Amino acid sequence: MELIILGSGKMARAIIEGARKSHTITVVARDEKALSEIKKKYKVDIVNLKSFNIHGKNIILCIKPYALKSATLNLMGRANLVLSVLAGTKISTLKQNIKSNHYIRIMPNLAATFKKSMTTITGDEAYKEEAINICKTFGDTLWVGSEKELDIATAVAGSGPAFLALVAEALSDGAVKEGLKREDANLLVKGLFEGFYPLLKTTHPALIKDGVMSPGGTTAAGYSALEEANVRSGFIKAITKAYERTL
Numbered sequence: 001m002e003l004i005i006l007g008s009g010k011m012a013r014a015i016i017e018g019a020r021k022s023h024t025i026t027v028v029a030r031d032e033k034a035l036s037e038i039k040k041k042y043k044v045d046i047v048n049l050k051s052f053n054i055h056g057k058n059i060i061l062c063i064k065p066y067a068l069k070s071a072t073l074n075l076m077g078r079a080n081l082v083l084s085v086l087a088g089t090k091i092s093t094l095k096q097n098i099k100s101n102h103y104i105r106i107m108p109n110l111a112a113t114f115k116k117s118m119t120t121i122t123g124d125e126a127y128k129e130e131a132i133n134i135c136k137t138f139g140d141t142l143w144v145g146s147e148k149e150l151d152i153a154t155a156v157a158g159s160g161p162a163f164l165a166l167v168a169e170a171l172s173d174g175a176v177k178e179g180l181k182r183e184d185a186n187l188l189v190k191g192l193f194e195g196f197y198p199l200l201k202t203t204h205p206a207l208i209k210d211g212v213m214s215p216g217g218t219t220a221a222g223y224s225a226l227e228e229a230n231v232r233s234g235f236i237k238a239i240t241k242a243y244e245r246t247l
Ligand SMILES: NC(=O)c1ccc[n+]([C@@H]2O[C@H](COP(=O)([O-])OP(=O)(O)OC[C@H]3O[C@@H](n4cnc5c(N)ncnc54)[C@H](OP(=O)(O)O)[C@@H]3O)[C@@H](O)[C@H]2O)c1
Pocket: 007, 008, 009, 010, 011, 012, 029, 030, 031, 034, 049, 062, 063, 064, 065, 067, 070, 071, 085, 086, 087, 107, 108, 109, 110, 158
């Protein structure tokens, strides 16, 4: 399938990197310098956004949500498919700004850069399989049946790297506070996250916790401090607040 990637930022590059082996890609954007960098690095075609005819094309929109109106103003024609990565931007809003026969929303995360995105997808079922195939080129996928579910997923998997970054930084800060060197603390945290994934993949979180926590032990002492600080409730609220932002 031929794909037009509209945008030249972080998400556009992550998608180009993943999808270019299985799809013919043209990148359309306004920044000439970014476009020539992309051409050189990924060996794809580039076109300036000034006036572009989208007729019959399959477009992946990789611009900021606030830029939707201005970036699509001079596009001509009616696309076949619009795949949008824009957080919190409903299909009804996409329809007002860019004409297409089919619309799909995808919500990747920054790990797409390493082909490890957890991408949620929803929209026109006619292109479900194609959308999943495109997103699989930069990680795992989850198709959901509604935009509401995609917006909740945005809070978990889209914003999630920022939430986990807070955990990683705080754990390292705690270790430094008690006297560990920063570089050693950071190394431990990286190893912890790496080793945690296979645990989480095979074991329920409550059982991981039970497996580590011995009676009257170090983990129990640390865990009760987290509960006293309402960390669990803080994370639940974070998902609610992030989701509410998409409404
Ligand atoms: N980054 C993430 O973790 C993440 C995760 C999930 C979804 N997303 C979604 O991905 C989208 C892109 O995010 P990003 O992280 O790739 O941002 P980014 O690196 O800042 O890239 C934004 C792109 O939008 C272009 N743009 C901005 N205003 C424009 C305008 N008026 N006309 C034409 N192009 C314009 C920029 O072009 P210039 O360089 O010329 O300004 C740039 O190519 C966002 O909608 C975001 O919601 C991001």
